[in-house]
Structure formats: C-alpha cells, structure tokens
Amino acid sequence: RYISTFRPSVKCETEKNKAQWKTMGPAKVAMPCPKNFLQKHSKEPKLPARKKEQDSKKLPALSVPQRTDHPVMGIQSKKNFINTNAVAAITRLPKKPQPIYVDRRQGDKYLLETSGLVPKYIKKKDYGVTPKYVTRRNEEMKKAQKDYEASILEHLKKRAMKQLSDEERRSLLQ
Numbered sequence: 001r002y003i004s005t006f007r008p009s010v011k012c013e014t015e016k017n018k019a020q021w022k023t024m025g026p027a028k029v030a031m032p033c034p035k036n037f038l039q040k041h042s043k044e045p046k047l048p049a050r051k052k053e054q055d056s057k058k059l060p061a062l063s064v065p066q067r068t069d070h071p072v073m074g075i076q077s078k079k080n081f082i083n084t085n086a087v088a089a090i091t092r093l094p095k096k097p098q099p100i101y102v103d104r105r106q107g108d109k110y111l112l113e114t115s116g117l118v119p120k121y122i123k124k125k126d127y128g129v130t131p132k133y134v135t136r137r138n139e140e141m142k143k144a145q146k147d148y149e150a151s152i153l154e155h156l157k158k159r160a161m162k163q164l165s166d167e168e169r170r171s172l173l174q
Contacts, residue, residue: 004010099112112118121127164172
C-alpha cells in the first residue's frame with residue numbers, strides 16, 4: 001500500500017494548529033461597539049462626488065417648442081398636395097402582390113416564399129455544380145488506384161520466371 005513520505009510532517013502541523021479551533025472558532029476577538037451598528041445601504045458602493053465642470057455645463061437646446069411659443073401665422077403654400085399625390089399614385093408602377101397560399105377552406109393565408117414550397121436553391125449560382133472537395137477526392141482515388149496497379153505489376157515482374165537464352169539453357173543442361 002502507498003504511504004506518503006510527507007505523512008509525519010503533515011501530522012505534526014495538524015496537531016500544532018488544533019488547539020486554536022478547540023473553542024468552535026478562532027481565538028476570541030473584542031466585541032464591536034454597539035454604537036457602530038450596520039446601517040441600511042452602508043455596504044453599497046458610493047459614487048464619486050460630482051465635479052464642478054459637469055454642474056456648470058448648460059443643457060442642450062431641446063427641439064420641442066415651449067408652451068409659450070406660437071407658430072408663425074400667415075405663411076401659406078401654393079402647392080396642391082391632393083393633386084400631386086393623385087398624379088404620383090397614377091403614374092407609379094403597380095405593386096406586385098405577394099405570392100401566398102391558402103391553407104384551408106377558412107382562408108388562412110401564408111406567404112409562399114417562407115413555406116418551402118418554392119424551390120429557391122435552383123436559382124443559386126452553383127446549382128448543379130459538383131463541389132470541389134468531391135472532384136478532388138475522386139482524383140485522389142483514381143491516382144491511388146493507378147499507383148496500386150503499377151505496384152502490383154512491378155511485383156509480378158519481379159516474381160515472374162525469366163526466359164533463358166539458348167546458350168544459357170544448353171550450359172545448364174550439360
């Protein structure tokens with residue numbers, strides 16, 4: 001069983017410090033004066049005192065008119081707003097209605113675009129293009145297949161039987 005080398009030193013230290021805590025706490029401390037009791041909000045952080053520069057700054061002028069101000073009377077415009085709005089509405093291109101679909105006979109309408117019924121992905125630039133990582137992986141696989149076939153051919157050539165010339169054959173037979 002493992003026994004720590006520091007065991008005796010730890011034992012001595014704990015026995016030395018044990019006497020302090022025999023009274024259920026540290027050594028007695030003088031009681032605080034009853035006149036110095038804790039008051040409400042005394043522990044909250046206090047803001048620093050305001051500087052005189054901030055007090056002397058004037059407030060910015062408000063854009064809201066005061067109660068005593070009255071509008072200038074007598075200014076009239078010759079522009080006919082009704083006619084100009086009518087002309088603008090007539091000449092403007094008509095608004096295209098938003099495509100919607102109706103869910104039930106009660107007529108609950110929903111936007112068609114957010115429903116997922118319209119294929120948005122067809123309109124993307126890279127629609128139908130094979131991703132680069134797929135083409136790269138296919139090229140690596142083809143290259144690995146060629147390397148493997150070449151290594152097998154080399155291995156077969158090394159193990160293959162050699163054809164002897166006629167002179168070598170005769171000399172071996174003799």
